[in-house]
Amino acid sequence: MSSVAITPEREHYLNKEYGISSWLLTTDHKRIALLYLVSITFFFFIGGFFALLIRLELLTPAGDLVQADTYNKLFTMHGQTMIFFFLIPSIPAVLGNFLVPMMIGAKDLAFPRINLLSWYLYIIAGIIYLHCILTGGVDVGWTFYTPLSSGFSNTKVIEAGVAVFINGFSSILTGLNFVVTIHRMRAPGMTWSRLPLFIWSHYATSIIMLLGTPVLAITLLLVVFERAFGLGIFDPTRGGDPLLFQHLFWFYSHPAVYIMILPSMGVISEVVPCFSRKRIFGYHFVALASIAIAVIGFLVWAHHMFVAGMSLYAALIFSLLSYLVAVPSAIKVFNWTATMYKGSISFSTPMLYAFGFIGLFTMGGLTGLFLAALGIDVHVTDTYFVIAHFHYIMVGGAVMGYLAGMHFWWPKISGRIYPEGWGRLAALIVFIGFNLTFFPQFVLGYVGMPRRYWQYSQEFQVLNVLSTAGSTVLAVGYLLPMVYFLWSMRYGKLADDNPWNATGLEWRTASPPPTYNFDETPVVTWEAYDYENMPLPQEVTLER
Amino acid sequence: MSEHIIPTRTYYLIWISLMCLTVITAAVAFVDLGQFNTIVALSIATLKALLVVLFFMHLKYTNEKMSKVAVISALFWLVLLLALSLTDYGWRGAGAV
Ligand SMILES: [Cu+2]
Numbered sequence: 001m002s003s004v005a006i007t008p009e010r011e012h013y014l015n016k017e018y019g020i021s022s023w024l025l026t027t028d029h030k031r032i033a034l035l036y037l038v039s040i041t042f043f044f045f046i047g048g049f050f051a052l053l054i055r056l057e058l059l060t061p062a063g064d065l066v067q068a069d070t071y072n073k074l075f076t077m078h079g080q081t082m083i084f085f086f087l088i089p090s091i092p093a094v095l096g097n098f099l100v101p102m103m104i105g106a107k108d109l110a111f112p113r114i115n116l117l118s119w120y121l122y123i124i125a126g127i128i129y130l131h132c133i134l135t136g137g138v139d140v141g142w143t144f145y146t147p148l149s150s151g152f153s154n155t156k157v158i159e160a161g162v163a164v165f166i167n168g169f170s171s172i173l174t175g176l177n178f179v180v181t182i183h184r185m186r187a188p189g190m191t192w193s194r195l196p197l198f199i200w201s202h203y204a205t206s207i208i209m210l211l212g213t214p215v216l217a218i219t220l221l222l223v224v225f226e227r228a229f230g231l232g233i234f235d236p237t238r239g240g241d242p243l244l245f246q247h248l249f250w251f252y253s254h255p256a257v258y259i260m261i262l263p264s265m266g267v268i269s270e271v272v273p274c275f276s277r278k279r280i281f282g283y284h285f286v287a288l289a290s291i292a293i294a295v296i297g298f299l300v301w302a303h304h305m306f307v308a309g310m311s312l313y314a315a316l317i318f319s320l321l322s323y324l325v326a327v328p329s330a331i332k333v334f335n336w337t338a339t340m341y342k343g344s345i346s347f348s349t350p351m352l353y354a355f356g357f358i359g360l361f362t363m364g365g366l367t368g369l370f371l372a373a374l375g376i377d378v379h380v381t382d383t384y385f386v387i388a389h390f391h392y393i394m395v396g397g398a399v400m401g402y403l404a405g406m407h408f409w410w411p412k413i414s415g416r417i418y419p420e421g422w423g424r425l426a427a428l429i430v431f432i433g434f435n436l437t438f439f440p441q442f443v444l445g446y447v448g449m450p451r452r453y454w455q456y457s458q459e460f461q462v463l464n465v466l467s468t469a470g471s472t473v474l475a476v477g478y479l480l481p482m483v484y485f486l487w488s489m490r491y492g493k494l495a496d497d498n499p500w501n502a503t504g505l506e507w508r509t510a511s512p513p514p515t516y517n518f519d520e521t522p523v524v525t526w527e528a529y530d531y532e533n534m535p536l537p538q539e540v541t542l543e544r
Numbered sequence: 545m546s547e548h549i550i551p552t553r554t555y556y557l558i559w560i561s562l563m564c565l566t567v568i569t570a571a572v573a574f575v576d577l578g579q580f581n582t583i584v585a586l587s588i589a590t591l592k593a594l595l596v597v598l599f600f601m602h603l604k605y606t607n608e609k610m611s612k613v614a615v616i617s618a619l620f621w622l623v624l625l626l627a628l629s630l631t632d633y634g635w636r637g638a639g640a641v
Pocket residue numbers: 253254257300301303304
């Protein structure tokens with residue numbers, strides 16, 4: 001069907017104004033979300049490029065593609081780009097920005113200009129970081145561990161530190177905006193227990209952003225000061241303590257994992273009820289589990305330091321607390337599964353990603369429990385087991401959730417339907433590619449291959465070849481959605497207001513929405529996820 | 545939600561006292577007080593933080609419940625950071641994993 005508009009086009013946030021300045025000076029949360037979408041996609045491909053170079057080097061046991069020094073830079077910049085410039089902002093800054101006001105029936109976020117400011121801070125940080133990459137890069141690991149970072153590395157540590165420092169403020173401002181918006185801007189009738197779980201998880205994420213990020217910022221500033229002016233904070237020869245850096249760094253960086261995974265959990269909590277046509281099982285438990293994760297997530301940081309030389313007493317306490325944080329995550333997994341029980345499930349693309357999320361996140365979480373056990377942790381610390389574990393959480397979990405959300409809300413964002421057949425195919429390719437890449441790494445780590453080396457002994461090669469092969473499959477799986485999303489913006493079928501027959505407020509306005517989201521402020525008189533009273537969506541047709 | 549108006553003079557006074565306290569911190573650093581080096585420095589820093597929060601951030605004049613929640617949770621998180629770190633620093637000599 002041709003997409004040429006016959007009737008005069010309705011005004012919405014995309015066609016209201018045209019031109020570069022209408023985007024760069026916008027305060028519309030939906031447009032800022034798209035600015036973020038473009039920028040984080042850019043950094044995703046830079047981080048992905050580093051990842052492919054790493055996997056290529058590890059195709060053979062010898063260090064033949066790059067030298068050790070270059071390899072150190074590759075994994076450092078892969079980690080920093082992906083974590084600080086893609087994963088942390090991914091769902092909150094794109095989908096959160098777009099959806100938080102719409103889901104609670106508001107016209108915009110509480111501070112629209114601060115929202116734009118946070119994007120500019122992100123861009124300034126990104127430019128500094130790009131400059132760092134292009135003028136030699138940084139090699140201290142994404143963790144900036146002292147004394148390497150503060151004294152010994154002769155790469156661009158200060159520049160990278162400043163970039164992450166500035167980027168932190170972007171994240172703080174986003175968190176602040178969400179908290180105030182959720183408290184102050186809810187539509188009449190939108191009580192706390194009627195909030196979509198996506199909102200609850202973004203509320204929890206914002207708490208972490210607000211309370212954790214300043215600690216990271218000040219810690220990196222201290223590293224910069226120690227490096228530049230010889231301050232004795234972490235350097236033992238000046239009376240400092242190198243472990244203090246690790247305590248402060250992980251006080252933010254463990255909760256940061258929840259900044260990445262909680263928003264994904266929010267997406268899954270929207271997708272699963274919609275494609276099971278059932279109310280979510282145990283709404284209050286899922287909502288409060290988000291808050292519990294945000295709080296308990298702050299009590300477990302030193303499980304990254306079990307072999308670093310801290311006290312045995314601390315190790316025991318942190319091991320115990322780390323087991324505790326698994327409980328609310330498990331509650332969520334059980335509740336999503338229970339939601340599907342006896343539901344009328346359809347296997348649309350977002351649901352396929354949601355299945356992927358639940359399975360892979362569970363594997364990542366359970367191997368996290370292995371690592372929380374002191375005895376096993378000593379054995380597998382700094383091996384590929386750890387790499388596999390956190391990629392199951394961050395890629396298998398967070399990125400799967402991000403893709404689920406992008407597909408679920410794409411009709412709302414763009415006003416177009418993406419090609420469903422291609423969507424399902426890509427979801428399958430991502431799932432297969434992901435497991436092929438990272439499952440062998442569990443085995444590699446368990447049999448003793450250390451992380452962060454550019455060469456390895458002969459017996460590890462077969463598994464490494466599998467992993468590299470998987471990474472190319474995964475790359476195809478990630479490129480596909482980008483291609484068909486762009487394609488659908490011009491050629492996709494026009495989406496109606498509520499193509500999935502979902503219950504959220506964001507589906508009760510036009511696709512794409514008008515600039516102020518709703519023509520009239522909605523009044524909410526129903527509970528969230530009222531799928532019992534919703535008609536089934538029209539049969540989704542596979543294109544060709 | 546009436547906004548309390550604070551005279552500009554108060555702001556200047558607070559700013560001057562913050563500067564004085566900074567000078568005192570620097571001056572004290574040249575005197576060796578033994579164990580009290582850290583205690584004095586941290587006490588002055590706490591006093592400065594208190595001035596900033598009470599006056600510059602208007603906490604003294606607000607009755608908003610949410611502001612109190614924000615302050616209390618920020619302090620609580622600081623206590624978490626310090627208390628759990630002490631499980632390491634307090635028992636460092638007692639052996640590691
Ligand atoms: Cu952790």
